Amino acid sequence: MSENALIQMRNLSKTFLHRGRELNVLRSVDLTIQAGDRVAIMGSSGAGKSTLLQIMGTLDSPSAGQLLFNGEEIFKRSEKSLAKFRNEHVGFVFQFHHLLPEFTALENVMMPGLIHRQKRAEAENHATELLEKVGLKERLHHQPGELSGGEQQRVAIARALFMKPRILLADEPTGNLDLTTGGEIHGLLRELNESTGITVVVVTHDPMLANQMDVRLLVDDGEIIPMVTGDPKVGDRVPEALLHRKPTRPI
Numbered sequence: 001m002s003e004n005a006l007i008q009m010r011n012l013s014k015t016f017l018h019r020g021r022e023l024n025v026l027r028s029v030d031l032t033i034q035a036g037d038r039v040a041i042m043g044s045s046g047a048g049k050s051t052l053l054q055i056m057g058t059l060d061s062p063s064a065g066q067l068l069f070n071g072e073e074i075f076k077r078s079e080k081s082l083a084k085f086r087n088e089h090v091g092f093v094f095q096f097h098h099l100l101p102e103f104t105a106l107e108n109v110m111m112p113g114l115i116h117r118q119k120r121a122e123a124e125n126h127a128t129e130l131l132e133k134v135g136l137k138e139r140l141h142h143q144p145g146e147l148s149g150g151e152q153q154r155v156a157i158a159r160a161l162f163m164k165p166r167i168l169l170a171d172e173p174t175g176n177l178d179l180t181t182g183g184e185i186h187g188l189l190r191e192l193n194e195s196t197g198i199t200v201v202v203v204t205h206d207p208m209l210a211n212q213m214d215v216r217l218l219v220d221d222g223e224i225i226p227m228v229t230g231d232p233k234v235g236d237r238v239p240e241a242l243l244h245r246k247p248t249r250p251i
């Protein structure tokens, strides 16, 4: 086992019970994500990508199997301790930014700080730094409605980073954006990963965007299949837990 494994799924399954029928969305998933990895998750609609991400972020629990975070079996914690863990270590970004429309970019980003009773000036400084980092130095006092789609997602990313999480989980953050803007958002995720070492897991439908990440996984019929591009420059690396799986698919 690798020392740098941040997230490990072991024989993890998720079954939804829907109108009396069992829906096996994830089947015995074995997956290791190393600290500092940049991971793209692809797969058709309904394949189970969001479910995988929700479980990774402890917003949902598996039906069977384990989720290890830094080697710790995380679902053994109490609900309260799990919520604390999530607040401190996991950042989420969604397709729709979920920013509060009546607040400015700065207020939206500093919100987690205020919720956690940080001093206002401290929270404001930290939020300002983050907004600068995501390229929005000139947009601190704009409300979401006064920002472009790409800028709104940058604010959502800055907000997700506020608590200095170890991992950023982004579920189709570019689903609502044109390809160029989507490319810029993926570029930003890449930059953040390089400058801070944060682990990034991003769901995308676009192979070009997926190519900006080092590890690419396909969710297919409840299984996770590594993908390769055949371009050695991209730095393909098949997660070690998946090496036993045949064959990797070109995209």
Ligand code: ADP
Binding pocket: 016, 017, 018, 023, 025, 043, 044, 045, 046, 047, 048, 049, 050, 051, 052
């Ligand atoms: P994706 O993000 O890849 O489009 P999801 O993970 O959202 O897919 O969903 C995977 C499958 O699980 C879908 O068939 C969906 O209908 C089903 N599903 C998701 N959440 C629930 C739920 N809470 N109850 C029942 N079925 C669900």
Ligand code: MG
Binding pocket: 049, 050, 051, 171
């Ligand atoms: Mg989804």
